[in-house]
Amino acid sequence: MQTILFATGIRGSQRCWKKLINAGSFYGVQTIILGGNLTGGDIFLIEQCKAGYWTARWDRENIRTSDAATIAELESQARDAGFYPHRATSEEGEVLRSSAEARDKLLRKLITKSISSWLKQSRKKLAGSGKRLFVLSGGADPPYLGELFPDSDTVIWAQNKVLQLENGCPVINQGFSEPTPWKGTWEMEEDRLLDLLETQISEISDIYRAIFNMHAPPFNTGLDDVPADELPETGPMGARYAPMGSRAVRRVIEKYQPLLSLHGLTQGSRRQTRLGRTLCLNPGSLCRLGILSGFLISLDARGIHSFQPVQG
Amino acid sequence: MPSIFSGSGTPFQGYATGMPRFFSVFDGFIYGVYANSIVIAAALTYSLTWPWNDANIPLGILMVCLAFIPMFTVYAMLTALMPRAGGEYVWKARAFGGFWACVFIFTPLVLGPWFYMASNVAPGSAMVVAPVLISLAGLWDMPIFVDLAIMVSTRTGTWWFYVFYVSFAAGVMLLGMRFYARFQRWSFFVGILALGTWIVMLLATGSAEFQTSFSDFVQETLHWGDGEAYQRILDAAREDGFSAVPLAETSVKSSFLIGPVLAYTFMYIAWTGTLVGEIRGVHKLKNSSAIFLGGNIFSMILCAGFMWLLISRVGNEFFTSANFLWATDGEHIPVPPHYGLYLMALSRSPWFWLWVAVGLNAWFWIWPTNNMVMSTRIMMAMSNDRVLPVQVGTLSRVLGTPVTAVLICYIGALLLGWLYFFTGFSRLTLNMPFMTSLAFAATTLAGTLFPFLKNTRPVYENSPISRYTLLGIPLISVAGVLGLAYFAVMFYLYIMDDRYGTNDPLSAWFIIGSVTLSALGYLWYKARRRRKGMDIEVTHLEIPVK
Numbered sequence: 001m002q003t004i005l006f007a008t009g010i011r012g013s014q015r016c017w018k019k020l021i022n023a024g025s026f027y028g029v030q031t032i033i034l035g036g037n038l039t040g041g042d043i044f045l046i047e048q049c050k051a052g053y054w055t056a057r058w059d060r061e062n063i064r065t066s067d068a069a070t071i072a073e074l075e076s077q078a079r080d081a082g083f084y085p086h087r088a089t090s091e092e093g094e095v096l097r098s099s100a101e102a103r104d105k106l107l108r109k110l111i112t113k114s115i116s117s118w119l120k121q122s123r124k125k126l127a128g129s130g131k132r133l134f135v136l137s138g139g140a141d142p143p144y145l146g147e148l149f150p151d152s153d154t155v156i157w158a159q160n161k162v163l164q165l166e167n168g169c170p171v172i173n174q175g176f177s178e179p180t181p182w183k184g185t186w187e188m189e190e191d192r193l194l195d196l197l198e199t200q201i202s203e204i205s206d207i208y209r210a211i212f213n214m215h216a217p218p219f220n221t222g223l224d225d226v227p228a229d230e231l232p233e234t235g236p237m238g239a240r241y242a243p244m245g246s247r248a249v250r251r252v253i254e255k256y257q258p259l260l261s262l263h264g265l266t267q268g269s270r271r272q273t274r275l276g277r278t279l280c281l282n283p284g285s286l287c288r289l290g291i292l293s294g295f296l297i298s299l300d301a302r303g304i305h306s307f308q309p310v311q312g
Numbered sequence: 313m314p315s316i317f318s319g320s321g322t323p324f325q326g327y328a329t330g331m332p333r334f335f336s337v338f339d340g341f342i343y344g345v346y347a348n349s350i351v352i353a354a355a356l357t358y359s360l361t362w363p364w365n366d367a368n369i370p371l372g373i374l375m376v377c378l379a380f381i382p383m384f385t386v387y388a389m390l391t392a393l394m395p396r397a398g399g400e401y402v403w404k405a406r407a408f409g410g411f412w413a414c415v416f417i418f419t420p421l422v423l424g425p426w427f428y429m430a431s432n433v434a435p436g437s438a439m440v441v442a443p444v445l446i447s448l449a450g451l452w453d454m455p456i457f458v459d460l461a462i463m464v465s466t467r468t469g470t471w472w473f474y475v476f477y478v479s480f481a482a483g484v485m486l487l488g489m490r491f492y493a494r495f496q497r498w499s500f501f502v503g504i505l506a507l508g509t510w511i512v513m514l515l516a517t518g519s520a521e522f523q524t525s526f527s528d529f530v531q532e533t534l535h536w537g538d539g540e541a542y543q544r545i546l547d548a549a550r551e552d553g554f555s556a557v558p559l560a561e562t563s564v565k566s567s568f569l570i571g572p573v574l575a576y577t578f579m580y581i582a583w584t585g586t587l588v589g590e591i592r593g594v595h596k597l598k599n600s601s602a603i604f605l606g607g608n609i610f611s612m613i614l615c616a617g618f619m620w621l622l623i624s625r626v627g628n629e630f631f632t633s634a635n636f637l638w639a640t641d642g643e644h645i646p647v648p649p650h651y652g653l654y655l656m657a658l659s660r661s662p663w664f665w666l667w668v669a670v671g672l673n674a675w676f677w678i679w680p681t682n683n684m685v686m687s688t689r690i691m692m693a694m695s696n697d698r699v700l701p702v703q704v705g706t707l708s709r710v711l712g713t714p715v716t717a718v719l720i721c722y723i724g725a726l727l728l729g730w731l732y733f734f735t736g737f738s739r740l741t742l743n744m745p746f747m748t749s750l751a752f753a754a755t756t757l758a759g760t761l762f763p764f765l766k767n768t769r770p771v772y773e774n775s776p777i778s779r780y781t782l783l784g785i786p787l788i789s790v791a792g793v794l795g796l797a798y799f800a801v802m803f804y805l806y807i808m809d810d811r812y813g814t815n816d817p818l819s820a821w822f823i824i825g826s827v828t829l830s831a832l833g834y835l836w837y838k839a840r841r842r843r844k845g846m847d848i849e850v851t852h853l854e855i856p857v858k
Contacts, residue, residue, distance in 0.1 A: 001845065003845075015774070015857055018857040018858075019855040019856075019857055022855050022856055022857065022858075023855050026853075026855050026856065027850060059596065060593075080774070222706075222709060225707075225709055227332050227712070241707070241709045241710075241712055243709075268332075270696070271706070272702060289395070289396075289595075290774065292855055296846070296850070298844075298845045298846065305844060305845050306841070306844035306845050306846045307846075308698050308841070308846045308848065308851065309696065309697070309698065309851065310850060310851050310853075311696075311851070312850075312853055312854055312855035
C-alpha cells in the first residue's frame with residue numbers, strides 16, 4: 001500500500017509551502033505531488049516616506065508605521081497569503097508602478113529568493129526521510145521556474161517528466177494547459193498540448209497503473225468549473241459556472257484510461273469525478289487562507305484503495 | 313505580467329469551498345437580524361412570556377441581548393479565525409474532532425431546521441397571510457377574502473400554505489445566494505420602512521385612544537367584543553386568575569427570568585455562523601463583529617424600543633392578559649393577539665391595514681428560508697469532509713447551488729411538516745430550542761478552547777485575533793467563559809422550570825435518540841472508512857508549520 005498527497009495552487013503562500021513539506025510526516029505519505037501554480041504573481045510594496053515612516057495598503061486598509069515589528073508582521077502576513085513583500089523608497093515605488101519591465105525584474109528576484117529559501121527549508125525537512133516532493137509548473141508560474149530547482153532526490157522538478165512512485169506506478173507530469181482568459185505563462189494550443197501528452201504517454205508501458213499529473217483539468221467535467229462572473233464571457237445559457245478545462249487532457253484520459261488523474265488550474269473547483277475507470281481529482285485551493293487543500297490517495301496492487309480530501 | 317498588489321481588493325477573496333461569496337457584510341448583518349426574526353418570531357416569543365406576569369419585556373430584551381454579547385464576541389472571533397462555509401460545523405470539527413461536531417450539529421442544525429421550518433411557517437398563515445386577505449376584503453369589499461383568511465388559518469389551510477412556502481424556499485435556494493441576498497435586502501428595506509411607520513403611528517396614539525380603537529376595530533372586523541373588547545380581555549383574564557401588572561410595577565428578577573424565552577428569538581444571530589464562508593471580508597474582526605455584535609445591538613435597540621412604545625400604548629396588563637387568554641383559553645379571544653393586530657387597530661383605513669400586512673410579510677418571507685440555508689450549508693461542509701456522500705455537497709454547474717442538499721431539505725421539510733401538522737409529532741420537538749442552544753454553547757466552548765487545543769492553537773496564533781487579550785488571557789476565551797456562564801443559567805432554567813416548555817420527557821428521549829443515532833452513524837462511517845485505510849479524523853487536522 002502506498003499513500004500519496006496531492007495538492008495544487010499554493011500560489012506563493014509561504015504558510016502553505018511549510019505545510020506541504022510537513023505533510024509527508026503528518027499524514028504518513030511517501031510522495032507529495034504539487035500540481036502547479038506554485039508561485040504568486042504580485043509584489044507587495046512597502047514604501048518608505050519622509051520622517052522614517054513606511055506606508056502600505058493591505059486588505060483595503062492604509063497602513064502607516066515606523067514600527068519595525070509591525071512591518072515585519074505585515075511582510076510575514078503577505079508571504080503567508082502568497083505575495084512578495086518588498087521595501088522600497090518612494091522613488092523606486094514610482095518606477096515600479098510605471099514600468100512593467102522593472103516589476104518583472106524585481107518579481108524574478110523575489111521569486112528566486114523565495115524559492116531558494118523554500119528549498120532550504122524542504123531540504124531540512126525531507127532529507128534522509130525517504131519522502132519525495134514532485135513539483136509541477138502551471139498557470140501563472142514564471143517560465144524560468146524550472147531553473148530555480150536544482151537536481152535533487154527529494155524536491156523534484158517534475159515538469160514534462162515521467163517519474164515513478166515507490167510502488168512503480170508511473171507519473172506523467174505536464175504543467176501546460178490550454179489558453180485561458182487569464183493568459184498564463186504555461187499555456188499552449190490544444191493540438192500542441194495533445195501532441196506533447198501523446199509523446200509523454202508513449203514513454204510508458206504500464207498505462208493501467210499510470211497517474212496523470214496534469215495541471216489542466218479535463219474539459220467539462222466539473223473539475224474545470226470557473227464562476228462565470230470571473231470570466232470575460234459567460235458560459236452557455238448564462239451558466240453560473242463555465243468549463244475552462246482542456247479538451248486534449250480529456251481526450252488522453254478517455255483514450256488511455258489511466259488509474260488516476262490529478263489536476264489544478266481552477267482554484268474553486270474542489271471536485272472529483274470519473275472518466276471511465278479513471279478517477280479524476282481537483283482539490284482546489286485555499287492558499288489565501290493559508291490552508292493546504294489536497295487529496296490523500298491510497299494505492300494498492302489492484303489500484304486505488306481509497307481517497308479522501310483533506311484541508312490542513 | 314507581474315503586478316503590484318494595490319490593496320484595493322482583499323487578498324483573502326476566494327472560493328473557500330467552491331461557493332462564491334455573494335454576501336456583503338451588510339447582507340450578513342441583515343441575515344443575522346432575519347435569523348433573529350425581530351418582528352415575526354419576536355411577536356410569538358413575547359406572547360410566551362405571560363407566565364412571568366410581572367416581567368418587563370423591554371428590560372428583558374436589554375438583559376438577554378447584553379448577556380449574549382460574550383457569545384457573539386466568540387462567534388465574531390471564530391469567524392475571523394476561520395471564515396469557512398459551514399462555519400458552525402467546521403469550528404467544532406477542528407476543535408473537538410468529527411465525532412463531537414456530528415453530535416452537536418446533526419440533530420439541532422441539520423435535522424432541526426426541517427421541522428423549524430414547520431414551526432416558523434405555521435404562524436405565518438395567521439400572522440401575515442390572513443392580514444393581507446382581510447385588508448383586501450376591506451379594500452375591495454369582497455368578503456370572499458375573509459373566508460380565505462379563515463381557511464388559511466385552519467390546519468389544512470396552514471398545511472397547504474406550508475407546502476407553498478417550502479416550495480418557495482427551495483426555489484430561492486436553487487436560484488442561489490446572490491438572489492437570496494437581493495430578496496433579503498429589499499425585504500429588509502421595506503420591513504424597516506414599515507417599522508418606521510408603525511413607530512410614528514404609535515407615537516401619535518395615546519393609551520386611551522388605543523383602547524377605543526382596538527375595541528372598535530375588533531367589533532368591525534371580527535364582530536367580537538360589542539365595542540368593549542379591550543376591557544373584556546382584561547376582565548376575562550382577571551376572572552381566570554391572571555394577575556396582570558402595569559409596566560411600572562414589573563420586577564427586574566422576572567425580567568431576567570424571561571431571558572431564556574426571549575433567547576428563542578435573540579440567540580439566533582448565531583445562525584449566521586454557518587454562512588460565514590459566503591460573506592466577503594469576514595476575516596476582519598470589525599466586519600464579523602458588525603454581523604454578530606452589530607446585529608445583536610441593532611436587534612436589542614429596535615426591539616426593546618419598539619416594545620416599550622407598543623406596551624406603553626397598549627398597556628402591559630392588556631398585553632399580558634391577552635397572551636394569557638390566548639394560551640390558556642382561546643374562546644375568550646377570536647384571533648392570536650400578536651402585535652400585528654394591535655397595529656392594524658391604530659387606523660380604520662384598509663390601506664393602512666394593508667401596509668401593516670406588507671410590513672409583516674417583508675419580515676416574514678425570507679426568514680424561514682434560512683432554515684434551508686443552515687441545513688444545506690452544514691450538509692455541504694460535512695460532504696466536503698466526506699462525512700456525508702460527496703454528491704450531497706456538489707454544486708450544480710448551471711445553478712451554482714447544492715441542488716441535492718436543497719432537495720434533501722425540501723423533502724425532509726415536507727415530511728416533518730406533515731408530521732408536525734397532522735400528528736402529535738410537534739410534542740417531540742418541544743425541547744429543540746434547548747438542543748439548539750446546546751449546539752451554540754458547544755461552539756462557544758470551541759471558541760473558548762481554540763487558543764489552547766493542539767489542533768486549533770496554530771490557527772489562533774497565526775491570526776490577528778491572538779492580539780486581543782485581557783490580562784494576558786485570550787479575549788476569545790474570556791468572552792467564551794462569560795458566554796458559557798449565561799448558557800449554564802439558561803440550561804438550568806430550561807431543565808428545572810416547566811414554564812419554559814423545554815423539559816418535556818418525551819421530547820428529551822426523542823432528541824437523545826436522534827443524537828445517539830447520528831453519533832452511531834458517524835462511528836459506523838468512520839469504521840467503514842478505516843477499513844478502507846482512511847482516517848476521516850485527519851480531514852479536520854491542522855498541519856503544523858513549524
